[in-house]
Amino acid sequence: MPLIIGGGVVVVALAVVGVLGFVTPGFFMSRVFDRAAVEQGVAQVLTQDYGIANVGGVACAEGIPVRAGSSFECDASIDGQPVRVPIQITTDQGNYEVGRPA
Known part of the structure; x- marks a missing residue:
């Protein structure tokens, strides 16, 4: 059971990093001028x-x-x-x- 809960926490953490990383401008994106x-x-x-x-x-x-x-x-x-x-x-x-x- 602890393995399932730990795996769920990892999945949620990865989802949060993924969302924040690509939301304007995010960790993985940089804004550039037009x-x-x-x-x-x-x-x-x-x-x-x-x-x-x-x-x-x-x-x-x-x-x-x-x-x-x-x-x-x-x-x-x-x-x-x-x-x-x-x-x-x-x-x-x-x-x-x-x-x-x-």
């Missing part, structure tokens, strides 16, 4: 918030993890000149700040 959404957001901040005219394409890396306190850069063009745009991730929910291009 590349197209970040590119569009960066372009919008550059033009609307910073008032920069002639912003060309914005290109960010694929698979950037959502991790508060981390940072990355996107490439853009302004007046046909390449620039790097610093991005600071502010929350684990995916909020970020767009810095001025360098």
Whole structure:
């Protein structure tokens, strides 16, 4: 009888680990930014918030993890000149700040 109860506890524990491991974002999953959404957001901040005219394409890396306190850069063009745009991730929910291009 103790073997059956012990086996049941193991099954329940594995089920809990499995569920928690794959629930957003879970132990076995990591959240990453939607590349197209970040590119569009960066372009919008550059033009609307910073008032920069002639912003060309914005290109960010694929698979950037959502991790508060981390940072990355996107490439853009302004007046046909390449620039790097610093991005600071502010929350684990995916909020970020767009810095001025360098």
